[in-house]
Amino acid sequence: MIKKSTYPIVDISIRNVARSVGVAASTLLAAATSIVVGRVVDVLASGAPGVGTPLSLALVLAVASVAATVLLGEWVPTWLGVRRFLDSAVACARNILAAPQRAFARREKGHFVNVLMNSTDTYGTLLYAGASVRIPGAVLALVGTVAITALIDPLMAALIVVYAPVLWLALRLPTRSLAELERDILPVQDAWLGESKRIVENKRAVNAAGAEGYFSARYRDRSEAFLCTVTRYRFLELLISNLPALLSCALAAAMMGVAAWRCVLGAAGVGQVLVAYSLAQLVQAPLTAIAQRVAQVRGNIPHVERLREVAAAAAEPSGFEALSTMGSGDPAARVDGTLWATPARDEDGKRLWAGEFEVRPGELVVVKGANGSGKSRLLDFLRGLSDPADLDGQAALSLEALHAAYLTYPVPVFPGNLAYNLLGAAADPEAARVLDLGDLTERAITDQPLNLSLGERQKLGLLRALSRPEPVVLLDEPLANLDAGVRARLCDHLAGLRGRKTVVAIMHSGELDAAADRIYEVRDGRLSRVK
Numbered sequence: 034m035i036k037k038s039t040y041p042i043v044d045i046s047i048r049n050v051a052r053s054v055g056v057a058a059s060t061l062l063a064a065a066t067s068i069v070v071g072r073v074v075d076v077l078a079s080g081a082p083g084v085g086t087p088l089s090l091a092l093v094l095a096v097a098s099v100a101a102t103v104l105l106g107e108w109v110p111t112w113l114g115v116r117r118f119l120d121s122a123v124a125c126a127r128n129i130l131a132a133p134q135r136a137f138a139r140r141e142k143g144h145f146v147n148v149l150m151n152s153t154d155t156y157g158t159l160l161y162a163g164a165s166v167r168i169p170g171a172v173l174a175l176v177g178t179v180a181i182t183a184l185i186d187p188l189m190a191a192l193i194v195v196y197a198p199v200l201w202l203a204l205r206l207p208t209r210s211l212a213e214l215e216r217d218i219l220p221v222q223d224a225w226l227g228e229s230k231r232i233v234e235n236k237r238a239v240n241a242a243g244a245e246g247y248f249s250a251r252y253r254d255r256s257e258a259f260l261c262t263v264t265r266y267r268f269l270e271l272l273i274s275n276l277p278a279l280l281s282c283a284l285a286a287a288m289m290g291v292a293a294w295r296c297v298l299g300a301a302g303v304g305q306v307l308v309a310y311s312l313a314q315l316v317q318a319p320l321t322a323i324a325q326r327v328a329q330v331r332g333n334i335p336h337v338e339r340l341r342e343v344a345a346a347a348a349e350p351s352g353f354e355a356l357s358t359m360g361s362g363d364p365a366a367r368v369d370g371t372l373w374a375t376p377a378r379d380e381d382g383k384r385l386w387a388g389e390f391e392v393r394p395g396e397l398v399v400v401k402g403a404n405g406s407g408k409s410r411l412l413d414f415l416r417g418l419s420d421p422a423d424l425d426g427q428a429a430l431s432l433e434a435l436h437a438a439y440l441t442y443p444v445p446v447f448p449g450n451l452a453y454n455l456l457g458a459a460a461d462p463e464a465a466r467v468l469d470l471g472d473l474t475e476r477a478i479t480d481q482p483l484n485l486s487l488g489e490r491q492k493l494g495l496l497r498a499l500s501r502p503e504p505v506v507l508l509d510e511p512l513a514n515l516d517a518g519v520r521a522r523l524c525d526h527l528a529g530l531r532g533r534k535t536v537v538a539i540m541h542s543g544e545l546d547a548a549a550d551r552i553y554e555v556r557d558g559r560l561s562r563v564k
């Protein structure tokens with residue numbers, strides 16, 4: 034399991050302590066402003082001269098308090114949270130890409146979209162900035178305000194000390210429910226995001242099938258389930274944010290009562306009633322912030338658990354290292370055993386018996402067989418994209434095979450141009466000539482479904498695989514969607530690669546048979562060598 038320090042929530046560094054003091058500064062400056070304003074009122078009430086100095090000081094303190102609220106109280110923790118959000122989003126994307134394929138297949142795509150977009154944001158802005166800066170800042174503000182109040186009147190300070198647990202208890206139930214609800218929302222939100230993604234990705238196919246009604250109904254069901262939990266969440270949020278204002282009236286009345294009593298006894302000026310009212314209001318913000326943010330942190334822990342799960346998956350060894358071979362005389366790949374295509378390992382599970390499948394360096398190897406017989410799963414296995422546990426038997430895979438250039442399905446297209454779509458490789462001039470790219474080399478490429486024809490998309494995938502420097506090339510149906518001229522030239526080209534590159538091609542036709550060094554064919558679930 035990944036260490037908790039991978040995504041720390043409470044991070045008490047010197048910088049964060051300074052930031053927390055900054056968060057507390059606005060409340061403390063506001064408290065000081067109230068006291069000086071109370072002094073102004075006392076001077077005015079007594080009719081004594083010299084109101085100018087405390088009035089100016091009150092003004093300066095009020096401006097400083099507002100500036101501190103905006104800059105230190107809000108902007109600094111917000112900026113810190115956004116930085117954390119960005120850093121954890123980048124790290125999460127890296128981890129998703131690094132995780133073995135089987136770890137990625139354990140969850141549906143909506144889960145990863147949610148982790149990447151939502152959990153990274155929640156971790157940065159709510160959890161880290163909340164627990165490391167905002168909550169400690171609110172605690173400092175509360176302690177400071179109580180201390181300032183105690184200097185004026187210890188009884189008033191005692192009232193705040195009594196009030197704090199009352200408010201905490203009042204908020205306990207809704208904040209707990211909020212925390213529990215947060216856990217329930219996540220899987221519903223995963224499903225909703227997954228469905229949203231499906232609508233966008235499949236729009237054209239849905240239109241072509243005339244299945245708009247079916248898809249909108251599915252979407253409505255998922256949205257209703259999600260919005261139902263969101264409504265409950267919003268209601269609890271509303272309660273938590275408004276309850277303190279309601280209860281604060283009682284605190285304000287009690288504190289003002291104490292001040293008024295002192296006033297009547299002649300122990301304090303009339304300004305103290307105003308100070309009491311201001312302090313009762315001021316203390317609400319840190320108290321509520323502590324209650325709300327602790328609930329937020331508790332409720333949102335599942336987000337950081339999800340991020341840690343992705344980080345743990347990225348650290349998971351693929352397991353293929355144990356199968357890799359290094360020797361120069363070794364085959365590029367050898368598989369001897371039963372390869373399971375489906376997770377089920379019983380009579381219903383699909384499997385391919387790949388007894389003594391072998392590819393030697395520099396060979397052109399053709400694999401044939403009926404649809405769904407497990408040929409693509411075999412290539413995935415050679416490329417180290419599946420799970421070594423899928424094989425009941427033995428295998429030896431060269432590092433070249435495990436890092437092979439791989440044309441697989443669907444051919445992914447990235448918005449940009451052809452050069453960009455080669456993902457860092459320079460176009461192989463011979464492959465480019467063979468594929469007859471036409472205007473594909475100059476035009477803008479988008480991931481809109483009609484931007485490239487099926488054949489053009491295939492050419493792009495082939496150019497990408499054939500331009501990579503890796504010595505082993507795996508091609509899943511290289512001739513699919515190509516016109517007769519390109520098919521013939523491509524077959525000649527692949528035949529010409531013999532001795533220079535190791536090529537394994539899945540074929541549904543005999544066009545490569547004559548050139549192939551070996552041909553394997555699946556018959557009745559068994560992969561046998563036929564040439």
Ligand SMILES: Nc1ncnc2c1ncn2[C@@H]1O[C@H](COP(=O)(O)OP(=O)(O)OP(=O)(O)O)[C@@H](O)[C@H]1O
Nearest residue numbers: 374375376383402403404405406407408409410411
């Ligand atoms: N994770 C999985 N869960 C369930 N079934 C799976 C899974 N992975 C593969 N399969 C099934 O295993 C079978 C073999 O798939 P594979 O893509 O290897 O076939 P193929 O021989 O390449 O077929 P084709 O010639 O049609 O491309 C298919 O029926 C596929 O649906």
